[in-house]
């Protein structure tokens with residue numbers, strides 16, 4: 001039997017499938033490890049990446065396109081990995097004919113184990129006409145020889161540390177819960193005494209006393225409940241804030257490459273994960289503990305009254321749980337279909353909201369809305385089927401529960417007529433039976449919450465265990481010139497090559513050798529996709545080189561602290577971000593208290609001061625996230641002002657003025673000439689006017705440097721550079 005292993009992130013399905021198959025053959029692999037081997041990206045793992053990871057851990061692999069019949073015939077090679085909905089991976093571990101029809105057993109890392117009919121299966125699996133794609137895995141000797149890195153153990157201890165500061169409050173919650181449980185146990189006893197000793201002997205004083213006692217207990221339960229809820233909210237909130245804030249702090253320390261494989265949703269998921277853990281820590285576990293205690297006490301009382309009643313209770317409770325379980329299992333397939341349709345629904349809504357402009361411009365509205373309506377119809381149908389099934393399950397459950405009550409009452413009534421049980425005891429028993437359902441449900445909820453918390457912890461562990469970008473032994477960047485003939489002052493790049501996605505991925509940069517002199521302007525030009533931005537990202541230590549070295553004033557960038565480097569760099573990226581804050585805050589991001597003169601100077605240099613001063617609140621005007629409410633050119637000028645305000649030693653501009661009109665560009669260009677003096681500047685640009693005056697121009701093509709020199713020398717060569725800029729030359733720009 002295959003063990004289900006859930007994916008942790010949206011793009012983790014491939015590695016999770018591989019871990020499941022390895023587990024099936026007896027090796028427990030760590031998902032993080034397999035993920036690294038598969039060279040995961042934001043688009044997930046490719047089939048070839050998965051194949052390679054499988055071979056790496058010792059499988060012989062065969063990936064092939066085949067029909068459903070061919071797939072069934074290969075059942076001796078199950079479990080295999082299937083390409084699902086053309087964007088996902090699942091494990092197929094069994095095909096079983098039942099009543100003349102084939103049923104397919106799959107483990108979907110996003111959902112769980114599920115049994116699908118042939119129709120449903122083919123609709124998810126087959127991509128074109130009658131074919132689908134499968135990856136068969138056969139463990140070779142190497143598989144058994146390798147000792148896998150085990151899954152990182154879930155560290156509940158580290159989570160318990162969050163509770164430590166609140167241990168007294170926890171103790172109070174504990175006491176309150178104990179008191180609450182104590183009170184509940186007394187109710188059936190009071191009922192029994194009331195009937196047997198009070199009513200039967202017509203002792204009014206005792207009746208009053210018992211009822212007053214009951215009232216006091218009720219008040220006690222209410223008061224305890226109020227304090228308990230208050231304390232739980234308080235502790236829960238404190239714990240949750242600490243966990244999430246620690247998580248954010250840790251996230252900020254991770255290298256940029258970590259974020260390359262994650263979607264926004266993955267981080268949102270992790271924040272929700274923190275809530276699961278908090279929920280588990282602060283309420284579920286304690287309440288379950290006390291539910292369990294109450295349950296045991298009631299259990300003992302029932303046994304004391306009449307063991308037959310206890311037996312009936314237990315048998316029928318087990319019966320109702322089995323009944324529910326049977327139907328819930330059946331429901332799983334429907335849940336699966338609904339889950340898939342919900343994903344489609346979300347995607348469709350997201351697309352409509354994001355693509356509204358294009359939709360309106362290109363008359364795509366009706367088509368998209370009809371597609372959305374079709375999804376709604378399917379969702380409605382599936383909801384109806386689920387409702388029908390739920391009704392069967394609930395009716396049966398209720399029926400068994402009521403039967404339980406009737407049989408118990410019947411046995412108790414017979415016992416009363418036989419004088420082996422008193423009337424008071426009978427009432428007390430019905431009270432207990434009624435109360436015992438609560439704890440059973442609570443224990444089921446707890447088990448689910450425990451599963452959630454376990455998965456959440458695994459996801460958080462991945463972030464927690466990831467190495468920080470900054471480590472203690474890294475050197476600070478030295479910006480002073482070194483007077484030593486062996487050391488090149490500036491940035492020197494030696495035999496640099498780079499791949500984004502591991503050994504099998506294409507080289508984005510190839511064998512780059514380049515000197516970027518200190519205090520000079522270097523321009524990089526080249527066709528789109530030639531690797532200019534990538535080179536800049538490597539210079540900023542977003543990624544480490546695959547091969548080769550980058551030196552800053554003689555120091556290998558690998559040994560330099562990225563923080564100290566970025567502190568000295570003014571960077572304008574192509575996709576620079578504007579925060580939802582005031583203009584001043586957006587320019588002076590690094591300073592707690594900003595220097596108004598510096599701010600003004602930066603804005604003037606970036607030629608945005610006039611615009612800012614025309615706004616009612618001037619520098620204190622708030623702008624929207626991602627620069628809503630300002631134009632593309634204004635956004636770029638703000639980003640340039642941000643870089644200038646920093647007064648950096650190194651300047652990196654990636655298409656920083658691409659959205660500017662010629663006049664604005666000229667003004668900024670002229671302003672910047674002064675600012676650039678004495679600074680090491682790297683500009684990536686397509687516009688001739690921006691690069692013409694650079695001290696050196698580097699031309700890139702397909703990840704390689706094809707030419708370098710000054711504008712004049714490169715134009716004379718009439719080669720790549722000349723071809724890139726000749727139209728602009730003709731226009732005399």
Ligand SMILES: Nc1ncnc2c1ncn2[C@@H]1O[C@H](COP(=O)(O)OP(=O)(O)OP(=O)(O)O)[C@@H](O)[C@H]1O
Nearest residue numbers: 260500501508526527528529530531532533534535
């Ligand atoms: N995060 C990434 N993961 C994988 N491949 C990437 C990633 N970023 C860029 N690439 C690929 O690297 C190649 C070079 O991209 P890069 O952005 O460096 O080019 P560029 O010269 O700056 O292009 P442009 O002028 O269009 O900005 C492209 O083929 C691109 O698809």
